[in-house]
Amino acid sequence: MHLSDNPATPARPAVSDWIRRAPKAVLHDHLDGGLRPATIVELAEECGYTALPTEDPAALAVWFREAADSGSLERYLETFAHTCAVMQTREALVRIAAECAEDLAADGVVYAEVRYAPEQHLEAGLTLDEVVEAVNDGFREGERRTGGRITVRALLTGMRHTDRSLEIAELTVAHRDNGVAGFDIAGGEIGNPPTRHLAAFQHLKRENCHFTIHAGEAVGAESIHEAVQVCGTERIGHGVRITDDIAEDGTLGRLAAYVRDNRIALEVCPTSNLQTGAAEDYRSHPIDELRRLGFRITLNTDNRLVSGTTMSEEFQHMADAFGYGPEVFEEFTVAALEAAFLPLPERERLIEELVRPGYAAL
Numbered sequence: 001m002h003l004s005d006n007p008a009t010p011a012r013p014a015v016s017d018w019i020r021r022a023p024k025a026v027l028h029d030h031l032d033g034g035l036r037p038a039t040i041v042e043l044a045e046e047c048g049y050t051a052l053p054t055e056d057p058a059a060l061a062v063w064f065r066e067a068a069d070s071g072s073l074e075r076y077l078e079t080f081a082h083t084c085a086v087m088q089t090r091e092a093l094v095r096i097a098a099e100c101a102e103d104l105a106a107d108g109v110v111y112a113e114v115r116y117a118p119e120q121h122l123e124a125g126l127t128l129d130e131v132v133e134a135v136n137d138g139f140r141e142g143e144r145r146t147g148g149r150i151t152v153r154a155l156l157t158g159m160r161h162t163d164r165s166l167e168i169a170e171l172t173v174a175h176r177d178n179g180v181a182g183f184d185i186a187g188g189e190i191g192n193p194p195t196r197h198l199a200a201f202q203h204l205k206r207e208n209c210h211f212t213i214h215a216g217e218a219v220g221a222e223s224i225h226e227a228v229q230v231c232g233t234e235r236i237g238h239g240v241r242i243t244d245d246i247a248e249d250g251t252l253g254r255l256a257a258y259v260r261d262n263r264i265a266l267e268v269c270p271t272s273n274l275q276t277g278a279a280e281d282y283r284s285h286p287i288d289e290l291r292r293l294g295f296r297i298t299l300n301t302d303n304r305l306v307s308g309t310t311m312s313e314e315f316q317h318m319a320d321a322f323g324y325g326p327e328v329f330e331e332f333t334v335a336a337l338e339a340a341f342l343p344l345p346e347r348e349r350l351i352e353e354l355v356r357p358g359y360a361a362l
């Protein structure tokens, strides 16, 4: 994670009504980056966690956003220390996962893959399996509460700086018929290339299991090359630094051409990219160039609380920056479902029954 010295602090936009109503799909959303501030305060009180910067939910939301915008890596990482601190019991995980599903559904999201690192929720004695079961139960509860308006799947994340990725890959395979759709690797990209976790990816390949890799956020094309060509990732988390392999005149290098031609989806998270310095502002974000060049682009939140965003707000920022209308957001949403780690008939059903009619009605 690289943070810029002078990060942009984009204002939260007023969201147009049609954007709020538009059906959405999110593939890159971190469970521990998207809690409700009021829930953090309540859970902190219940579990005796006293290190929150404030116990006022509204002030806490502002604190998270400012910490992410501060340009300080320590402050940015501190945000996740607070959220993970209150995510250590089964009850807390069920509640947070259920609320996550509710919040996404209320924002018009019809399909979500939400990721988290099970190893970060073991401090109060839960096992890895118990963590996964709790989050899955929470997602099912959230789906029920929304009357089935949203389908949520989990991605299990291995951390780049630890050595548990093979264990988490095995955990992913063990729970794949129970709400876990795939695996991811996350954490500081610099000094932690994805090839350090090759055993995990090879295990997933042997088991015919899906995975994505955070790459091309802080480190450029070489990180994407390792993720795609050495590790064999199906999607790329962020991936915006693929522009390193694209000339000024739009000529694609071999790697960029491979990614585009194989329709490898990029999980693009514009607001997060501004905060980490991967882009300067929305208008200069490479998403529009990449889209025009034919890359498979999906639009995502990354961390809703920490980045102070929602899917609707990401849509709005892109509409404001590039003049995108419903047809572009329909394209992004269909692209996300085409790249989803869900059986083909289920992806087709979501596209034909929810996404196409939803956009036609706008």
Ligand SMILES: [Zn+2]
Pocket: 028, 030, 186, 214, 237, 302
């Ligand atoms: Zn991420």
